[in-house]
Amino acid sequence: DGGITQSPKYLFRKEGQNVTLSCEQNLNHDAMYWYRQDPGQGLRLIYYSQIVNDFQKGDIAEGYSVSREKKESFPLTVTSAQKNPTAFYLCASSMGNNSPLHFGNGTRLTVT
Amino acid sequence: GQSLEQPSEVTAVEGAIVQINCTYQTSGFYGLSWYQQHDGGAPTFLSYNALDGLEETGRFSSFLSRSDSYGYLLLQELQMKDSASYFCAVRVDQTGANNLFFGTGTRLTVIP
Numbered sequence: 001d002g003g004i005t006q007s008p009k010y011l012f013r014k015e016g017q018n019v020t021l022s023c024e025q026n027l028n029h030d031a032m033y034w035y036r037q038d039p040g041q042g043l044r045l046i047y048y049s050q051i052v053n054d055f056q057k058g059d060i061a062e063g064y065s066v067s068r069e070k071k072e073s074f075p076l077t078v079t080s081a082q083k084n085p086t087a088f089y090l091c092a093s094s095m096g097n098n099s100p101l102h103f104g105n106g107t108r109l110t111v112t
Numbered sequence: 113g114q115s116l117e118q119p120s121e122v123t124a125v126e127g128a129i130v131q132i133n134c135t136y137q138t139s140g141f142y143g144l145s146w147y148q149q150h151d152g153g154a155p156t157f158l159s160y161n162a163l164d165g166l167e168e169t170g171r172f173s174s175f176l177s178r179s180d181s182y183g184y185l186l187l188q189e190l191q192m193k194d195s196a197s198y199f200c201a202v203r204v205d206q207t208g209a210n211n212l213f214f215g216t217g218t219r220l221t222v223i224p
Contacts, residue, residue, distance in 0.1 A: 033209070033211070035214075040216070041216055041217075042116075042215050043201075044214070045211055050209045058211065090154065094210045098162070098203070098210060100157035100160065100210075101147075101155075101212065103154040103155050104154060105153065106152075106153075
């Protein structure tokens, strides 16, 4: 079945450590995205990528980094510079500019 | 800045009809989308309006009035499984991928 896989589902880290969240898709979609969701809040865009080896900052990119070395993969690194990293992180992909977003099941990151 | 306003909570009876409104103030507008999210799950695409008018997909319909910067999602014949959060989202950038600016969501509770 085609879809987006995020792993792990739950992730715990100590403050000051970098952590990388995985996102893999087999939908052959060109565009991929990372959103952050806080309790009772909407989704906020962190980074997006339209093609391999290219990505753009979203609304809240500070403290995060990404790479897009393969079409299928768009990992997100939460760095120690991110002041409030505890959140639910959602990866998504889409075929084109006006195509719906397909979301993964998310990774819930807790930093203590 | 960008803002999307939608009610935080709505309660409705099983079998009834409910309307969730969304008003937006954004720097650009290239379409209004609606997504459903069950607790702890992935958002899933429901509908998209680029032009004024009503779009119908089964029990769900979505309406857009660009002159009023307003849209709504209409859910008919409510079922218990419709209990979820519903997000409106605006595409604000024509040049990028399908970057969406999301509202904070409306939590719908369907009661027997």
